[in-house]
Amino acid sequence: MTEPPDPATGTGPEPVPPPAAAPPARRGWLRSLGRAVPYLPAAAPAAIVVAVAITLLLASGFHNFGWDFFGLKFNSDQGVWGVGVLIVGSFLTAVPALVLSMLLGLGIAIASTTYLPRALARVLDPTVDLLAGIPSVVYGIWAFVAVAPWFGRVLNPWLASHLAFVPGFAANSISPSSEGVGLPIAIFVLTLMALPITTLLIRDALRSVPRDLWESGLALGATRWEVVRRVALRHGRRGVWSAAFLGFGRAIGETVAVAMVIGAVDKLPSNAYDSTWTMAAFMFQELDAAFGSSRYLELLAELGLVLLAITFAVNLIGRRLVAHLYAEEVAGL
Amino acid sequence: MATALGPAPGTGADALRRGTTARLRWRTGFDRWVGYLLPLLFLVALVPIAYLVYFVSAKALPGLSWAVLTSSADYQIHDALGVPIVTTFLFMLLATAIAVAIGVLGGVAAAEFLPERSAGWMRMSANMLVGMPSVIIGYFGYFAFVLYFHWGLSFLAGVVTLAFFMSPYVFRTVDLAFSSIPRPIREAAFGSGARPVQYLLRVGTPIAFPQILTGVFLAMAIGVGETAPIVLTVEPGLLVPTGAFQPAVFTTYLIWTGFNQPPGDVAYTLAFQAAFLVIVVVLALNVVVRVVAARYRQRLEGLYQ
Numbered sequence: 001m002t003e004p005p006d007p008a009t010g011t012g013p014e015p016v017p018p019p020a021a022a023p024p025a026r027r028g029w030l031r032s033l034g035r036a037v038p039y040l041p042a043a044a045p046a047a048i049v050v051a052v053a054i055t056l057l058l059a060s061g062f063h064n065f066g067w068d069f070f071g072l073k074f075n076s077d078q079g080v081w082g083v084g085v086l087i088v089g090s091f092l093t094a095v096p097a098l099v100l101s102m103l104l105g106l107g108i109a110i111a112s113t114t115y116l117p118r119a120l121a122r123v124l125d126p127t128v129d130l131l132a133g134i135p136s137v138v139y140g141i142w143a144f145v146a147v148a149p150w151f152g153r154v155l156n157p158w159l160a161s162h163l164a165f166v167p168g169f170a171a172n173s174i175s176p177s178s179e180g181v182g183l184p185i186a187i188f189v190l191t192l193m194a195l196p197i198t199t200l201l202i203r204d205a206l207r208s209v210p211r212d213l214w215e216s217g218l219a220l221g222a223t224r225w226e227v228v229r230r231v232a233l234r235h236g237r238r239g240v241w242s243a244a245f246l247g248f249g250r251a252i253g254e255t256v257a258v259a260m261v262i263g264a265v266d267k268l269p270s271n272a273y274d275s276t277w278t279m280a281a282f283m284f285q286e287l288d289a290a291f292g293s294s295r296y297l298e299l300l301a302e303l304g305l306v307l308l309a310i311t312f313a314v315n316l317i318g319r320r321l322v323a324h325l326y327a328e329e330v331a332g333l
Numbered sequence: 334m335a336t337a338l339g340p341a342p343g344t345g346a347d348a349l350r351r352g353t354t355a356r357l358r359w360r361t362g363f364d365r366w367v368g369y370l371l372p373l374l375f376l377v378a379l380v381p382i383a384y385l386v387y388f389v390s391a392k393a394l395p396g397l398s399w400a401v402l403t404s405s406a407d408y409q410i411h412d413a414l415g416v417p418i419v420t421t422f423l424f425m426l427l428a429t430a431i432a433v434a435i436g437v438l439g440g441v442a443a444a445e446f447l448p449e450r451s452a453g454w455m456r457m458s459a460n461m462l463v464g465m466p467s468v469i470i471g472y473f474g475y476f477a478f479v480l481y482f483h484w485g486l487s488f489l490a491g492v493v494t495l496a497f498f499m500s501p502y503v504f505r506t507v508d509l510a511f512s513s514i515p516r517p518i519r520e521a522a523f524g525s526g527a528r529p530v531q532y533l534l535r536v537g538t539p540i541a542f543p544q545i546l547t548g549v550f551l552a553m554a555i556g557v558g559e560t561a562p563i564v565l566t567v568e569p570g571l572l573v574p575t576g577a578f579q580p581a582v583f584t585t586y587l588i589w590t591g592f593n594q595p596p597g598d599v600a601y602t603l604a605f606q607a608a609f610l611v612i613v614v615v616l617a618l619n620v621v622v623r624v625v626a627a628r629y630r631q632r633l634e635g636l637y638q
Contacts, residue, residue, distance in 0.1 A: 041438035046458035052465065052473040059476040065418065104377055111371035117577050127625065128378045133619045135558025136467070137585045138608045141592040146388045153531035192381055199378075245462070253466025256560045259590055280468045285477065286562055300500035302474050308465070315464035319457065 031139045035098065042231040056308060057257055059301035061294075069302065074266045081299050085268055088143040092183060093258065094251040096191030101247055104191070105198030106166050106240075114228050115204040125203070132196035140260030143189045144181070151188070152180025156273045159184070168272045181263040182275045189257050194247040201246065201322065205239020235310070245318030253311045279307045335365055384572055386612060393609035396602055407571055408587070412602055418610070419578035420572045421584045424492060431496035436503025439547065441533065443504070444511035456508065462501040470498045471565035487543035491567035498562050499552040506548025538581055543629035547622045554618035558611050560585040584611055 071082030108128060112121045163169040209232045217227035233240060263275020264285055283300055290296035396412060404413035443452045474494030484490045514537060522536045538545075563583040568582030568588075584607045591604030 004638055019527075038442035039451070040442075041435070042440075042442035042447050042452070042455045044435045044439040045462045045504055046455055046499070048497050049458045049461050049465070051477065052469060055473050055477045055481075057468075059472075059480075104374055105372050107374040109376070111374060115368040116372055124372075125377050127382065130382055130616075130619070131378055133554060133615050134382070135560070135611055135615060137560040138385070138389065138558065138587045138612060141588050141604055141608055142388055144592055145386070145392075181504045192378075195378060221358050225364040225367050226360070236530065249464050253464070253469070255466055255468040256589065280466050283472065284468045284565070287472075301472065301476065301520065304469055308469050311466055312461060312468075313466055315461055316457075319460050319464075 010238045016316075042267075053305075053308065056301050057305045059190045059297065060305060061298045062303075063298045063302070065293070065299065065302065069299075072268065083299070083303050083306070085266060086277055086279045086282050086303065088268060089262070090252050090278040090280070090307075092276065093186045093190055093262070093278055094167055096187045097194055097251045098244065100187070100191040101194040101198045101251075102244055102322070104195055105202050105243060105247075108195075108199045109202035109206055110228050112203055114224050114232075128196055128199045130196075131192060136193070136254060136257040137260075138267060139189050139193060140257035143257065144184055144260045147188065148180035150180065151182075151185045156180065156182075156184060160273070166272075170271070177181050181261050182273050183262075183269055184273060185261045186258050186278075189261060190251045193254055193257065194251045198243040198247040201243035202236075204322075205236030205243070208239070209235045223249055242318045242321035245314050245321065249311050249314040249318060252278075253280055253307065253308045253313070259284050279303055283307070352629050369546070371400070373416055375589065384457060385485055389605055389608045389612060392605035393437040397609065401606065403608070405573075408582070408599075408603060410599065412599055412606075414584075414603065414606060414610070416571065416573055417582050417584045417607065418578040419532035420581045421634075423574065424488075424495060424563075424581065424583055425553060426501060427492045428495040428556055429549065429553055432499035432503050432556070433549055435466055435496070435500040436548070436552070436555075437507050439500075440507025440509075441511055441537075442503045444508045444527070445533065445537070452508075456505070457502045459501040459508075463505070467498065467559055467561040468565070470494060471561040471563075474562055479595070486566065486580070487578040488567060488570075490579040491563050493583065494562045494566045495556055495559065498559060499556040502552040502555060503545075503548045506551065507541070507545050510544035510548070514540050543625050547629070549624050550622045550625070551617045552614045557616050557618075558585060564589060 014067050022210065068080070068082055070084045070087070071080075071083045071090075072084040073080045074085045075081075087262055116124065160169060175221045206228070213235060214227055218224070221231070258278050259281035262277060263274040264277055264281065264283055266277055266282070269276040283303055286296075286300060290300055401412050401414055402418065403415050404411065405415040406413035408414065408416060439455070443455045447455065471494065476495070478484045478490035478493060479486055482490075508622055518536065518540070519532070524531045527536065560583075564586055567583065567586075568580040569582045569586055571582070573578075574581040586608040587600070588604045588611070591598070591600035591602075591607075594601040596606070
């Protein structure tokens with residue numbers, strides 16, 4: 001540890017004597033090689049990301065399906081593959097799930113940081129994190145066997161009778177044979193799966209608001225709600241936005257659980273309770289069907305590129321917003 | 334009630350409320366009711382997770398016995414989990430070994446040897462890899478290993494795909510563990526003449542070790558519950574694989590194939606028993622992660638105060 005020289009007297013710590021004999025200088029190229037070596041292991045994740053993108057590009061064969069690729073006509077027997085159906089399906093499940101999990105996440109995070117006693121919050125917070133630990137396929141079997149029938153018997157008819165004035169929610173259009181699979185149960189599962197991410201990031205954003213700001217808000221006579229609403233959430237808005245982006249990334253990329261409850265039908269849903277399909281679930285379930293048809297395989301690879309591009313963009317934005325936040329807690333996401 | 338924000342309205346607010354307008358009464362009342370109602374939202378997380386664990390246990394436990402867990406009979410006909418359990422163990426052993434090799438070397442290199450700017454890029458790509466849908470990783474494994482490398486739908490293809498899927502989790506925790514070693518300790522080591530390798534082995538690793546361990550357990554918890562990368566790259570086999578290019582069965586595959594079978598069917602029973610095992614393993618790993626992380630934090634506080 002060196003101390004700066006005292007400007008008044010001009011005396012600093014004893015100057016370090018130069019080494020008596022400098023070690024023989026290594027040759028330049030050897031040294032730069034030595035400096036380059038650590039890049040090799042460190043670049044492994046980057047290499048995997050690039051390899052995934054290149055592999056999908058090669059597998060797609062650069063085949064030009066034209067604008068029909070994004071079309072809404074889908075019939076694999078006739079060779080008409082418009083993945084627009086799947087893109088719509090992905091957004092129809094991911095967006096409502098994101099909205100719900102953001103609302104719940106906001107509520108839970110505010111309760112935990114603002115209203116609950118510290119000790120209680122410390123006990124309850126990990127229960128939300130536990131949701132992140134349950135594997136996707138376990139959510140799927142539970143939702144399909146335990147929850148979906150209840151959706152079909154109780155929730156969907158209830159929604160139909162109470163939201164009949166909303167287009168698509170009318171009662172006469174619930175298919176009785178669906179046993180509850182379809183959009184609502186998929187949205188339910190995705191909400192649960194995105195909830196730990198949104199809650200964690202919003203909680204972190206609220207925790208990182210300086211205590212002074214809370215206190216000055218309260219001292220000015222604002223209630224706790226008003227401080228959270230007008231001061232804390234505004235201060236932590238980057239974290240809230242990143243929660244939205246990363247939660248969306250999780251919801252739109254979710255594969256197995258959605259495949260189990262979405263109904264897996266390659267058509268647009270005709271109402272809010274209907275079955276449809278998503279990009280990720282379609283890719284997962286249709287690889288077998290593509291066996292022997294190179295054209296179909298190319299289509300799946302291109303669909304993978306679309307999904308990759310969407311999740312990549314969403315994650316990039318979400319991570320950039322919380323670039324400072326590379327904390328232990330977030331390492332699990 | 335002492336909250337994170339100090340005393341709740343009641344003491345000071347009561348004094349304020351005397352002789353105030355309806356507006357103020359509404360504001361404080363609203364705040365109080367928000368305080369009562371918002372914590373109930375925790376139930377939205379608690380009830381599903383409790384119901385899920387209860388439901389799967391209730392379906393799995395009655396038929397589950399030591400004989401089922403150890404029976405090596407054909408799982409397509411009998412209620413036998415021996416082969417999937419041993420195979421999953423092999424999967425996890427090999428995939429974890431590869432993921433740890435990639436993640437530890439990469440994380441150490443990024444934290445200790447790379448300039449901050451380059452390390453930032455590596456971190457970003459690890460984050461991107463974590464955010465990548467599992468089906469995309471599965472497709473990558475299918476096209477790259479199964480088709481282009483001609484490994485076929487084999488044990489090896491599944492292991493490597495799973496390892497790639499798990500590696501960024503190890504990478505990030507190791508990187509974080511070494512990056513967060515306090516600067517004075519690093520400087521003391523180098524100041525007393527340690528070479529980089531000596532620093533890493535004698536100083537850095539002992540401090541970072543618990544955190545590295547949590548990273549490995551986290552990656553295992555995520556890997557053991559993963560379905561898509563395995564289902565897309567491995568052909569389900571009836572025996573424990575003895576070679577790299579043999580078929581192999583992963584536990585989650587049983588859940589995926591049995592979930593929509595009629596109740597009473599062997600596949601249906603196996604699906605729930607497999608789901609129960611996966612939940613137990615994943616939750617146990619999560620508990621270990623939390624305990625180690627908490628102990629690590631205490632140790633750190635004791636060391637550097």
